[in-house]
Amino acid sequence: xxTDAGSTKRxxxxxxxxxxxxxxxxxxxxxxxxxxxxxxxxxRDDLFQGAPYALISxxxxxxxxxxxxxxxxxxxxxxxxIGGKPVxxxxxxxxxxxxxxxxxxxxxxxxxxxAAASAKDTDAMALAGSGFADMTRLxxxxxxxxxxxLSTNHDEIGNALKEFEDRLGVISKxxxxxxxxxxxxxxxxxxDFIRRVNEKKALNV
Amino acid sequence: xxTDAGSTKRxxxxxxxxxxxxxxxxxxxxxxxxxxxxxxxxxRDDLFQGAPYALISxxxxxxxxxxxxxxxxxxxxxxxxIGGKPVxxxxxxxxxxxxxxxxxxxxxxxxxxxAAASAKDTDAMALAGSGFADMTRLxxxxxxxxxxxLSTNHDEIGNALKEFEDRLGVISKxxxxxxxxxxxxxxxxxxDFIRRVNEKKALNV
Numbered sequence: 001x002x003t004d005a006g007s008t009k010r011x012x013x014x015x016x017x018x019x020x021x022x023x024x025x026x027x028x029x030x031x032x033x034x035x036x037x038x039x040x041x042x043x044r045d046d047l048f049q050g051a052p053y054a055l056i057s058x059x060x061x062x063x064x065x066x067x068x069x070x071x072x073x074x075x076x077x078x079x080x081x082i083g084g085k086p087v088x089x090x091x092x093x094x095x096x097x098x099x100x101x102x103x104x105x106x107x108x109x110x111x112x113x114x115a116a117a118s119a120k121d122t123d124a125m126a127l128a129g130s131g132f133a134d135m136t137r138l139x140x141x142x143x144x145x146x147x148x149x150l151s152t153n154h155d156e157i158g159n160a161l162k163e164f165e166d167r168l169g170v171i172s173k174x175x176x177x178x179x180x181x182x183x184x185x186x187x188x189x190x191x192d193f194i195r196r197v198n199e200k201k202a203l204n205v
Numbered sequence: 206x207x208t209d210a211g212s213t214k215r216x217x218x219x220x221x222x223x224x225x226x227x228x229x230x231x232x233x234x235x236x237x238x239x240x241x242x243x244x245x246x247x248x249r250d251d252l253f254q255g256a257p258y259a260l261i262s263x264x265x266x267x268x269x270x271x272x273x274x275x276x277x278x279x280x281x282x283x284x285x286x287i288g289g290k291p292v293x294x295x296x297x298x299x300x301x302x303x304x305x306x307x308x309x310x311x312x313x314x315x316x317x318x319x320a321a322a323s324a325k326d327t328d329a330m331a332l333a334g335s336g337f338a339d340m341t342r343l344x345x346x347x348x349x350x351x352x353x354x355l356s357t358n359h360d361e362i363g364n365a366l367k368e369f370e371d372r373l374g375v376i377s378k379x380x381x382x383x384x385x386x387x388x389x390x391x392x393x394x395x396x397d398f399i400r401r402v403n404e405k406k407a408l409n410v
Contacts, residue, residue: 032334052332087331097328100321101337107380108313109340110395111372116305117398118368123302125405126292127257129237132306134339135314136402139395146392147385154380161377163323165370167316172366175312175359180352187348190315193322194345197338200330 001071002026007098008153009056009091025071028056030094031084053084056091099156103149104164106138113139206276207231212303213358214261214296230276233261235299236289251288258289261296304361308354309369311343318344
């Protein structure tokens with residue numbers, strides 16, 4: 001069994017299909033853990049505890065091959081043994097989802113830090129509280145880590161940014177026209193999504 | 206001395222100027238503490254510890270009136286006594302800064318939650334990790350709290366959203382044209398801002 005821990009999956013699958021012998025089972029993995037910090041100094045022995053861990057599975061291939069199914073099952077146990085929560089999905093679904101929950105959010109944090117860094121940032125820096133710290137934590141991420149991620153999931157990240165820009169456009173317009181009914185319904189829909197995410201998390205623990 | 210703890214300051218100053226007798230000193234306050242949660246159940250005795258606390262001061266008025274200067278000094282001591290870090294600035298500078306570090310970020314979190322809530326959100330919810338939780342925590346904020354804030358700082362929030370949308374537009378374009386030089390320089394500028402914010406925080410503690 002060969003696995004990896006990269007942040008995008010379609011490209012590595014293409015490479016694995018071309019480069020690896022038939023009898024080697026490549027099953028990609030992506031632990032949704034870690035931080036904007038890097039290096040051995042930030043190593044933690046509880047890094048994977050409770051964190052989702054994507055395992056890339058193609059139902060058709062996986063089920064039709066007993067050795068491959070066995071490889072997947074061993075990897076599944078390994079992830080659970082280190083405290084992670086295995087999530088099985090295809091490379092395509094993985095890359096679609098992480099563009100929305102990880103990669104586009106990274107770029108928003110970068111854009112937000114840059115907007116705050118512009119003119120009159122002394123007041124902003126003096127007043128910034130925990131909410132701003134949360135929203136810009138990812139802006140400390142290193143380019144060396146992100147260069148490959150952005151390049152290998154380029155299309156899905158572009159789509160995710162567009163979807164975000166659409167939602168933000170509706171909010172911007174509601175602000176400009178002082179349409180508080182639209183704004184209220186967006187707040188409520190966002191509240192509802194966060195509630196569902198938290199309920200799901202509570203069930204998984 | 207009369208003070209308040211509202212999130213926007215220009216409008217309350219207009220009201221105070223019109224409604225309060227001359228001999229009453231109104232000095233607005235805004236603790237940059239709290240969370241998206243509300244109610245007595247979430248009360249904490251260390252809420253203000255280390256948090257910036259804006260005190261609205263107009264240098265011309267404040268310095269020309271001994272009783273007003275005294276009122277400000279008493280409020281300053283009170284904020285320090287509860288562990289807050291007083292930040293003196295005018296209502297205009299306050300409203301400009303909080304639009305950028307608090308109110309526009311609130312709307313980004315709402316937009317991001319809504320974008321993630323759209324189609325195929327089951328995968329997104331299963332994979333969401335700590336980065337996504339940080340970026341959407343504010344999306345749980347209650348409309349009842351935000352309605353007045355958005356209405357009374359409407360112009361500055363609109364400007365802040367536009368500045369953010371401009372930065373995001375540059376990032377989106379760099380993604381679309383695969384211009385990694387632009388992207389790298391934006392990552393580095395954002396890294397630099399976060400480093401400065403953290404250094405400033407370290408100095409203030």
